[in-house]
Amino acid sequence: MFTLAHLSDIHLSPMPRIRRRELMSKRMLGYVNWHRGRKYVHRREILDLITRDIVEQKPDHIAVTGDLVNLGLPEEFLRAADWLHHLGPPSKVTAIPGNHDAYVRLHPKAGTHHWRPYMEANAAGERLFPTPPEQFPFVRRLGDVALIALSSAIPTMPFIAAGKVGSAQRTLLANALDRTKQANLFRVVLIHHPPLRSQAGWHRGLRDAGRLTNVLKQHGAELILHGHNHAQTVLELPTATGPAIVVGVPSASEAVEGRSPAARWNEYGIARKGDGWRVAMVGRSVGAAPVDIWESERRLLRDG
Numbered sequence: 001m002f003t004l005a006h007l008s009d010i011h012l013s014p015m016p017r018i019r020r021r022e023l024m025s026k027r028m029l030g031y032v033n034w035h036r037g038r039k040y041v042h043r044r045e046i047l048d049l050i051t052r053d054i055v056e057q058k059p060d061h062i063a064v065t066g067d068l069v070n071l072g073l074p075e076e077f078l079r080a081a082d083w084l085h086h087l088g089p090p091s092k093v094t095a096i097p098g099n100h101d102a103y104v105r106l107h108p109k110a111g112t113h114h115w116r117p118y119m120e121a122n123a124a125g126e127r128l129f130p131t132p133p134e135q136f137p138f139v140r141r142l143g144d145v146a147l148i149a150l151s152s153a154i155p156t157m158p159f160i161a162a163g164k165v166g167s168a169q170r171t172l173l174a175n176a177l178d179r180t181k182q183a184n185l186f187r188v189v190l191i192h193h194p195p196l197r198s199q200a201g202w203h204r205g206l207r208d209a210g211r212l213t214n215v216l217k218q219h220g221a222e223l224i225l226h227g228h229n230h231a232q233t234v235l236e237l238p239t240a241t242g243p244a245i246v247v248g249v250p251s252a253s254e255a256v257e258g259r260s261p262a263a264r265w266n267e268y269g270i271a272r273k274g275d276g277w278r279v280a281m282v283g284r285s286v287g288a289a290p291v292d293i294w295e296s297e298r299r300l301l302r303d304g
């Protein structure tokens, strides 16, 4: 059995010291939001509990689906690279960006470039599907499992948290899904924004959710993991190759007493069964009094 951990929406704190010239319009609003409320919601001590729990459970691989930082400050990207390193080496951890990681446009050598070893194909994945010059989608092959990683992160106007995959990535995704299916692998699609149109409105949602859903329906996938909504959701999308299970996970730093569900990560146990797959999910959440991690859910998602 292969074990895959999924966590998302790290929203790393504390906020680094910020220079006046770094407070351009969008950051200014985000900065005010952070100090008015978000810093009480996304807490470092909660993230550290989740991080330690994942490391102790020793999953075969870990997927991080974006929003590692908050305002897109250069120092935040360096600190997030440090946190990733803590989680595990690039061979064991795959990351993709979220809307907060594209908060403002940065120099190509700054920003998510610092996470590059975590955001690229491995040799086995590259043989199945060569990475395009745009970097996404990239494929990592891990035994019987293929991770197909998308970027939905685009810079937007203030108060807009929307995302977009775009036509180039959608075409390449179709190809990557076909090739990994031909290789008889369990296909896991990683995306920050929830992929289905019903899952988020215009201000926060994926602008091309409908078109992405069509690609997924036509080419199939076994599991689609996302973040962004800071909530646990399990949906099923019928596809040409059988049902794709779509799972969103709460933020990995969310405080227990907030409006959104407390921090959680999910572990998937994936094994071949007959011609199909057996997939079980275990949810591990932060609980109050004492503040600690507990197994909050155990669920069989498919059985052959």
Ligand SMILES: [Fe+2]
Pocket (backbone or CB within 6 Å): 009, 011, 067, 098, 228, 230, 251
């Ligand atoms: Fe987020």
Ligand SMILES: [Fe+2]
Pocket (backbone or CB within 6 Å): 067, 098, 099, 100, 161, 192, 227, 228, 229
């Ligand atoms: Fe997000």
